[in-house]
Amino acid sequence: MSDLQSKRTPWLLSGPALLSYALLLVVPMLMTLVLSFRSFEPMLGVQDEFVVSNYIEVFTDPYFHEIFLRTFVMSALTAFFCVLIGVPEAYILNRMRAPWKGIFLLMTLGPLLISVVVRTLGWAVIFGREGVISETIQFLGLSDGPVSLMYTQTGVLIALVHVLVPFMVLSVWASLQRLDPETERAAISLGASQFTVMRRIVLPQITPGILSGSVIVFALAATAFATPAMIGGRRLKVVATTAYDEFLHSLNWPLGASLAVVLLILNIVIITGYNRFFERKYSQVFES
Template sequence: MSMAASSETDAPVPATAAAPPPPRRHRWPLVPYLLSAPGLALFAVLLLVPLTMTFLLSLNSFSFYGGIQDVWQWGNYADIIADDYFHEVFLRTFRIAALVTVLCAVFGAPEAYILRRMKSPWRGLCLLVVLGPLLISVVSRTLGWALLFGSTGLVNQGLMALGIIATPIEFMYTETGVVIALTHVLVPFMVLSVWASLQRLDPQVENAALSLGAGPLTVMRRVVLPQIIPGILSGSIIVFALAASAFATPAIIGGRRLKVAATLAYDEFLNTLNWPLGATVAVLLLVANVVIIVGCNRLVERRYKQVFE
């Protein structure tokens, strides 16, 4: 018995955790690329090819007597860079986009927080009201705002009936009217982005802060706001890109007197028939949007790492 016991005690102890097996190489390494080939081909046909053709068109020249001339030159870009008129148009475009982004963040973030705190069925009804503008055509919504903003519209007539103003306020063909209409169109995108961030926020964290003596404003500033900042930044990227490239709303509310980059490119294509210059405006607008979006996206990713890591 003692010898058997000694032999059992002297036996080597097996390892508690076996080493993981080496990663197996895929037998067909080209399969992932072949599976993604249809999507890449569709992406190239529908996006890359038109963008490339637009850029090549911007390198052509134009004359009112000879039309489009197939030559490669950078004259259109030099004309836009040197002309103060184009500077004013692009500055107005990004100023409107920035104001719309700020207003969407100011109204959209609290709106998303209030919706999250609601109970059924009021939450669903209010969410439908907030997202309702997305279910209606942009042209229809903008024409509705044009009827409200007119000198005989409901807004001016109501303010005059209340004695607040004596003469109608000029909303049409002004930056103020364009900003208000674009904010109404784009605020649902901000609400959805902030809503997605709020889904990660545990309501018990707010209750814990309140139980420890923090006031409601302190809870909002120290607990809720840091959690939803990534959502606000993500929504700001979407709103800014859509506002900077918007066409229907600035064309209807702003008219021909208030040019933005999108309406300027449209006029160059269809009114003056200067396609190369219109393509140049479109390319510069795309490049500016990409630069701003990529820079903001880096900021969003850095903020996500600080909050959730």
């Protein structure tokens, strides 16, 4: 009887969390999947007829091809720049001593305490025709008139990097906490250069943090709504804003649901392939 109780205990303890997970995530996703196979009539709304025309439209319409390509290219670029900024930043922060480490870590992670909408509104003010960037460019004589980064891919990319780079810093920071600094000193004492220490000792040990951080950033960028909607506007649509328009403006809920389902599936496929490829390759590269 005690063995049976011991086997049931983990399930009983995790039961409330699993139930909440099912109610708040699994059930809505299943309902969205079912909705994506419904038909839609402009004058009648959503119909009970089972169809696959929504997915055919998503996969055959060049308009949606462009939107998906833009979404994933911007997500990949966001992850790339977050790696370039976040990895050195996390390494430098890890090398700092108190109290500067705590101060600069708070400055780095502080934006997470502010709503993404507020941060994006700040960038909208900066990117405007009368913003700091436009005034600086005109002051330097690089432009004869106002310059605006609103409704451009560059503006959306900058805002996304600012919003998501703390997640990269946190992931790399967690890996650096398991790194013994004595191994670096030992390698240097044996004649290794600083570049060799970084390549053969530091980088292989923090690569899991880089991989997990880039996956998190890519997934969040691909599904981001507030930042692309506010900076990109209706001129620069991504999948999330397009699905939003289908739900609330066109009222074509099945097509919006199919866009959401395709985005989720492609995200899973890309992230899974990325993980398997780099987890298999990075160790071989750094050991050579």
